[in-house]
Amino acid sequence: MAPVTGTTATAVDTGGHTLTAAELAAVRADFPLLERTVRDGRPLVYLDTAATSQKPQCVLDAEQDFYERRNAAVHRGAHALAEEATEAYEAARAAVADLVGVDAGEIVWTKNATEGINLVAYAISNATLGRGGAAAERLRLRAGDEIVVTEAEHHANLVPWQELCARTGATLRWLGLTDDGRIDLDTLPVINERTRVVAFTHASNVTGAISPVGPIVAAARAVGALVVLDACQSVPHLPVDLRALDVDFAAFSGHKMLGPTGVGTLYGRRELLEAMPPVLTGGSMVEVVTMAETTYMPPPQRFEAGTQMVAQTIGLHAAVGYLAELGLDGVAAHEAELGERMLAGIAEIPDVRVLGPADGADRLATVAFAVEGVHPHDVGQFLDDAGIAVRVGHHCAQPLHRRLGVASSARASAGIYTTPDDVDAFLATLARVRPFFVEGRA
C-alpha cells in the first residue's frame, strides 16, 4: 500500500506561539506563488486570503502525485488503483473530520461551502415534500415555521434560506447587528418557539467579527431549532471543535484553508445526516435500483452522487496536514498580531474608517474599511498599483454593507504567510490614497 499523501507536509511547528521571522520565512518558502511580482515588477503583497488562500507546495504535489500514480474512480471497481484511490479519498475525509473534532462518517464532500449549505436547505425542502420517510419527520417544515439568519451573512448563508422559505412557506427572520458589525445579542428573542433552523456565520467574511456561538446555540437549543454554522472563515484561521460548539451542521471550503478549489465540506451530526433524504441523485449513492424506485446508501455516500472531486480531496488532505503541523493555535496567534497591527495602523490614518470591530478581541485579521470620499474600487486600484491585492466590492454581503451604511468596501485579510512587512506596505500605501484622489496630486 503506497503511503497516503497529506501526511508528508513539512510545515513549521509553531508550538502554538506566534511565528519568529525565520519561521515565517520558512512558511513563505512553502508557497511558490508568493515569489511572483505583479504590475511592473512589484513584489506581491497578498491580502486577499479571506477570498481564497494561496496553496503550499505540498498541496500541489499531493494532487499531482495522485494523478501520476493513483488516479482511479473511488467506491467502484476492485482493482488495485481503485482500492488505493478510495483509501486516499477516505483518509482525506478522516483528516478533515479530525481537524474539526467530528467523526469521518459525519463529513460530506461538497464542491464548496455554498453547496454544503444548499444541501442542507434542499434536504429540508425534500423532507417537507414528504421524502425521507418517518426518519425525516424532524426536518419537515410546517405552516408558521421560521428560519433565522443574521444580517452579517455571506449571501451563501442567506439566499439558500430565502429560497427554502419561498418553496415551503416558512418565514425568514434575522438577528440584527451592532454598529460595529457584531451580532446583536439583544435581538436573540427573534429566535422563538416557531424557529426551526438557525443559520449563522462563525466569523464574518467582511468585518472579521467572530460570532458569539454559545448564546446563539443555547437560544436555538432552547426551542429545538437546528443550528447551521457557516465555518468558512473560522476553520482556516482558528482551532475549531464543532462537537464542542454543539452545532448540527457546518460548512466550509477547501480553497480558503490552503487547499484546492472544487472541494468543500459539510459536517452534519450523524443522526441528522441519517434522517436526511438525498439531494443530488444518481450513481454512487444508491443501494438497489429498479425501474420504479431506488434505495439509498447511508451517509455520507448518500450525498455524494456522481464522480467525486478525488484529487481535490487529496490536495485538501495535504492542506489539513500542513495546518495541523503548524498548529491552528499558532496560526491564530500569528494572524492576531497581524490584525492588531492592521487595526492600529489604520487608526493612525486620517479619514479611514474600519467597518467592524475596531479592536482585536474576538475577530480575525480580516479588516474591511472605508476611505472617506474615495470609492472602494479606486482604493483597490491604487493599492493594486503598488502590488497589494485586497478585495473590493460588497464581498457577497450586501445586507451587511447596507447595515453599516455603505454600498461596498475594501477589505484586507491576512493568512499564515502574511508578514508584518506586508501589513506595513499596505498601511503606507493606504495613507496615500486619499491625498491622491481627494486632496490633489502630491
Place this chain on the structure above:
Amino acid sequence: MSSTSSGAMEQLYQQLILDHARERHGYGLRDAADPSRVGESFQVNPTCGDEVRLRVELSPDSGAVSDLSWEGIGCSISQASTSVLSDLVIGAQVSDVVATSDRFSELMQSRGAGLGEEAEDALGDAAAFAGVSKYPARVKCALLGWMALRDALIKVSKGE
C-alpha cells in the same frame, strides 16, 4: 517610496477624470418638459453594487437629446464617465450620440491599445478614459453610464 509604479495611476486617473468625479456634470434627476419624449434607465454593476439612474429627453422632432440628467453611486471612473457623457450628449444629434457611444465601447475593449489619434479626438473628453481599457475589471465602471444611455434611448424610441 515613489508615488506610484511608472506613473500608471496618473495615466489611469487623468486629472480630467478626478475633476469630473468631484463635479459630476448633469447630476441630479431633472423633471422633463414633455414626459412623452423621456426615457429612463437604471443600471447596476453587480460585482460592486454601483448604480446609475439616467434620464434623457429628446427634442420635439426626436432628432436630438435636449436634456440628460442622472444620479448614482460609484467609483471615480463610473462617476466621471457619466459626467463626461452628459457634456458630450446634451444638445447632440441622436445619431451622433449612438456613434460616440459605439466608439467609446470600442475604446474600452481595446485593452490599452487605444483607437488611434483621429478616433480618440472625435471622442473629446471621453478619450481621457483610454487608460481604463488596460484594466479589464474597470471597463464596466466606465461603461455603466453609457449602458444606461443606450437603454434610455431605446426606451424613449419605444415610448416606454
